[in-house]
């Protein structure tokens with residue numbers, strides 16, 4: 674028999690999907706949250722809130738312990754053979770230890786951050802842990818899995834091409850994908866929260882258009898500006914990760930956002946760029962002189 678498994682992110686769409694499943698009386702087998710280690714603390718708190726209101730959540734995390742051990746071997750053998758300096762090798766070995774934070778460990782192992790062109794993070798930090806730690810045990814005990822995914826066509830041109838149901842082959846097993854809110858508009862999503870008395874993730878009242886990795890490698894200029902002025906600790910954390918991942922890299926440097934001459938290199942430089950007007954050379958005085966509003970929502974949640 675196929676078991677219904679819902680993937681949630683702590684964002685508005687997956688919360689609405691969970692509420693829809695409850696409204697329909699669906700036989701929910703499991704609700705799963707893939708912890709990337711790079712979420713905002715408010716999102717972790719929000720997942721706890723959902724659990725207290727709606728039901729248990731299984732949290733899964735990718736583990737890179739074995740791959741980091743292999744990377745240490747590569748550094749000690751192949752890097753040396755390739756003539757990499759002993760200083761770089763020594764620094765890399767010092768930081769190449771599993772930290773237990775999936776995002777950081779993935780980047781230490783790869784010696785780089787993901788990018789829009791090499792977006793290995795979604796596969797490694799979300800899809801694979803969900804498939805291997807939530808779906809695989811169900812399938813291996815003889816049942817099938819229907820994976821509920823909170824994707825909406827309005828989110829992007831690529832998502833507009835998706836179908837409501839699809840059979841897919843995962844990293845270990847095949848399963849069925851079900852996208853029940855594919856045709857929904859964003860207003861439907863918030864209406865669902867209101868109907869059930871569930872507050873949306875508070876980040877939507879703090880200027881965020883999306884929740885999830887904080888920041889995401891795909892963050893736009895304005896999003897990064899908003900993140901940096903409201904949540905400087907997240908920028909500080911990523912700046913420290915840049916230092917560590919740089920040490921684990923053969924080139925001895927690594928930046929969170931792909932290097933671009935107009936933006937600068939490290940995340941702190943990119944944050945400075947996010948304060949500039951179009952053209953990227955002069956500060957946007959409206960932006961930098963603006964007080965941070967207590968409530969600001971791109972979805973009209975403050976009205």
Ligand code: SF4
Pocket residue numbers: 709787792794795798799885886888889890891
């Ligand atoms: S939210 Fe962004 S950074 Fe996080 S896994 Fe997805 S694409 Fe990668």
